[in-house]
Amino acid sequence: MLIKKLQDRMNVLAQSNMLRQKWIAQSRTGTHQLINNADHSVSAKHTLFCSNDYLGFASHPDILDALKEGIEIWGGGSGASHLISGHMAPHEQLEMMLSRLFSQIIPDNRCLTFSTGYMANLAVMTVLGEGDCEVFSDELNHASLIDGIRLCKSKVNIYKHRDYEALESMLKKNTSDIRLIVTDGVFSMDGDQADLSVLSDLAVKYDAWIIVDDAHGYGVLGKKGLGSLENEKELSGRIILVGTLGKAAGLSGAFVIANQTIIDYLFQRARSYVYTTAALPAISFALLTSLKLMHGNEGVRRRNHLRSLEGHLRQGLSGMVSAQSNVGLHITKSSSPIQGLVVGDVLSAIDLSSGLLELGFRVPAIRPPTVPSGTSRIRLTLSADHTVNDIDRLMDALHILVNKLA
Ligand SMILES: Cc1ncc(COP(=O)(O)O)c(C=O)c1O
Numbered sequence: 507m508l509i510k511k512l513q514d515r516m517n518v519l520a521q522s523n524m525l526r527q528k529w530i531a532q533s534r535t536g537t538h539q540l541i542n543n544a545d546h547s548v549s550a551k552h553t554l555f556c557s558n559d560y561l562g563f564a565s566h567p568d569i570l571d572a573l574k575e576g577i578e579i580w581g582g583g584s585g586a587s588h589l590i591s592g593h594m595a596p597h598e599q600l601e602m603m604l605s606r607l608f609s610q611i612i613p614d615n616r617c618l619t620f621s622t623g624y625m626a627n628l629a630v631m632t633v634l635g636e637g638d639c640e641v642f643s644d645e646l647n648h649a650s651l652i653d654g655i656r657l658c659k660s661k662v663n664i665y666k667h668r669d670y671e672a673l674e675s676m677l678k679k680n681t682s683d684i685r686l687i688v689t690d691g692v693f694s695m696d697g698d699q700a701d702l703s704v705l706s707d708l709a710v711k712y713d714a715w716i717i718v719d720d721a722h723g724y725g726v727l728g729k730k731g732l733g734s735l736e737n738e739k740e741l742s743g744r745i746i747l748v749g750t751l752g753k754a755a756g757l758s759g760a761f762v763i764a765n766q767t768i769i770d771y772l773f774q775r776a777r778s779y780v781y782t783t784a785a786l787p788a789i790s791f792a793l794l795t796s797l798k799l800m801h802g803n804e805g806v807r808r809r810n811h812l813r814s815l816e817g818h819l820r821q822g823l824s825g826m827v828s829a830q831s832n833v834g835l836h837i838t839k840s841s842s843p844i845q846g847l848v849v850g851d852v853l854s855a856i857d858l859s860s861g862l863l864e865l866g867f868r869v870p871a872i873r874p875p876t877v878p879s880g881t882s883r884i885r886l887t888l889s890a891d892h893t894v895n896d897i898d899r900l901m902d903a904l905h906i907l908v909n910k911l912a
Contacts, residue, residue, distance in 0.1 A: 523852045523856055561754050698839050833911050
């Protein structure tokens, strides 16, 4: 019966064009990659506009050398969870380094690292959402925050995307002991940003705390690369920051930075920290190099290039969208290297994505439930390793395909 039920459900997914497909990369992460589909009927080098390797650090020689050195010194797996025997000097050094980096933005902070951002978000939501607590969550928050919220037992209020008036009226009505406002720093599907100064004022006014998932802002935004919080001088100090290390930092892992009591309590209670094998120490070791580069001149240079690529891409897309106004496309209001081109229905998004694939570009179609229905899109992401020429070639391909849609 189970198999029959699953097959029926798969058929429903297939009929509504919701089946996901597996691609197998045959070369390392980069802006150009050899990929196969599962039955090997497609095998070709593609220009990628879909990875989160925003700074190109996944193939940075110094970081790869540090990874090799980390393995030489620290060996393979950590062998146990952090609280048994798996917590090693590189894990500790990474936490200290991250804590120092954010000391001006979140004073007297502590840091706790996790193997993935998904686990960090589960930890923060389940642990801080205990007891008499209410959660206020932006409707476009990442799935890992949503899953964490589903696991916590608090009452949940979902406000329309960036609608802080709606949020305020929810906060006004609230009577619980603890209030948690939960938001992505940079929204992963639209590329726009939360208004942290407005949220910070609301947090003060209603005695709330703000959980910011800055997976796509950390390393990318701000002169120093500290992300969405870097330019927010007037923050209230009621911030719990989640950052990931598998995107701009080029490796893997995540961190939470917050007030000492919050981190101490997470350390005691977060099941996705306590009951899992600590990440390879070599990764933490290599992250020390990655963060040095990211927050130094190399990071500044790469972020400047990224900014100019973003401008070039947005200019090209805006021109195309207004020239083809009959097709009903629009671009998301992004201020980051994530750019959505919204086509509306699922089939058009899939057609656009597969048309691009045939022309040598890997750009995924994003469909519900990842985005609200009627907003299916292709999602483009840029890396500092892209060139202006990569973008020009992509725009040529898009013009051909969008002309066909018209
Ligand atoms: C906004 C956001 N938060 C969290 C995560 C999860 O991070 P990780 O991939 O390290 O599990 C992602 C990853 O895709 C993300 O986009």
